[in-house]
Amino acid sequence: MATLNEIAKRAQVSVSTVSKFINNKGRFSPATEERIKEALVFFNYYGKETRSKKKVLNLNMIGLIIPDIENPFFSSLTKTLEMVFFRYGYSILLCNTESNLELESNFLQYLNNKGLDGLVLVPANSAERTLPFFATTPIILLDRRIDGLDFPFVSVNNYKGAQMAVSYLLQLGKKNIAFISTNKNNSASRERFNGYQSELSKHGVNLCEGLIVEGDFSYQSGYKAIDQLLENGEKFDAVFASNDLMALGAMERLKEKGFGIPEEVGIIGFDDIWLSKIVHPPLTTVRQPLHELCKTAAEILLSIKNKPTHQKIEKILEPELTIRGSC
Known part of the structure; x- marks a missing residue:
């Protein structure tokens, strides 16, 4: 030590x-x-680390673990959760794991000694694992599941959101839709890929492996994904990215390569981060109802804090296609 x-x-x-x-x-x-x-x-x-510090400061404290504070979606989620819990009389203790499982485990052990009133966990990924035993602290998973664990869970319908994106591109006459995925060891990523695949199949479009490249949720990986797609040699007239940051990176690289957006290549993202509104052209995206997600998670967490239950609790919210100028 x-x-x-x-x-x-x-x-x-x-x-x-x-x-x-x-x-x-x-x-x-x-x-x-x-x-x-x-x-x-x-x-x-x-x-x-005992409960006395919380009592001295007269705070009710909720722990929040997120994978990437630099991602605008998670920074907005953090800000919204702070606002929602503040209205209920709680403060947020934030921990950022940088999508690192070891750091996540360390933070969980750290928070287990803090005497928290509850914990909101956005897992680094969905790999099956054991969490430290929180004897008196209710936990809710937000945005991503952990395989094999039955904690209360709140998320958007990622599968349906991906279907909506692909369906819209097909309605526009796009035939060759590339997909920038992320590591499928993440429930949200898996569901978005499955929705993409399902909607193509529904319309009789064969899945083309050369049109699928993997990113890591970052702007840079979306940028590099276009180079990989071009290197693969498969023609594409649309790109659906598993999040907005990758979509924005892809858009920048396509413009550098001389492609017209949306005339030659249409682009759709997922999340509806604030940056998607101010780029040119503005990004069409699948909107997550951020305030409703956070409010629902807070209500469920405080409910099970006050009245523990062994019943399975899961709330899946509806996505919304927000059409702008990128397709």
Whole structure:
């Protein structure tokens, strides 16, 4: 286990400050507390994190674990959850895993010692795994499932959203629809791919492996996906990306390559992040009802906190196709 001196050095504070924090003594600025928290997680160090700190500060605290704070969808989700829980009298303790399972596990152990009133978890991926035992803390999964676990779950209908996107492109006369997928070890990604595949089959269009490339939800991977599609040599007149960031990256690369958007290639994303409205042309996308997702998750979490239940709880919300200028 790391020493207090190592933790203090990483957090850029004194050893006495770290000691006070671990033993719930004194008050700390948000920046200082965040640095100490990060150092504790980095070294996998868990001291006497009891409920007393929460009581001293008179806070009701909800933990939130997300995979990528730099992704505008998850930053907007975080902001919305903060607003929703604030109205119920709760504050958010945020942890960003960077889609890293080891870091997710460390954060879960860290939060297990925090005396939380609840935990909202957006998993790094959907791989089957065991979560730390939270004896008195209700947990809800948001956006993504964890295979083999039956926690309460809230999501948009990813399968239907993908079907809507492909159906619209086919209605526009697009025949060769490329798909920028992501790692299928993620329930949302799997469902979007399955919806894409299903809608093509429904309209008698054969699935072409050369039109499917894998990204990682980032703008850069969408950009590179176009190079891969062109290298594959399969003609395409539309691109459906599994999220907006990849769609925006794909759009930029297509424009650099001289393709007209939407005249030669139509593009659809998924999420409806704020950036999709301000690019040129504005991005057509499958909108997730963000406020409703967050409100539903909060209501379910607080409900099972006040009245625990062993019944399966799952809420799947409807997506909406938002048509703009990219197709």
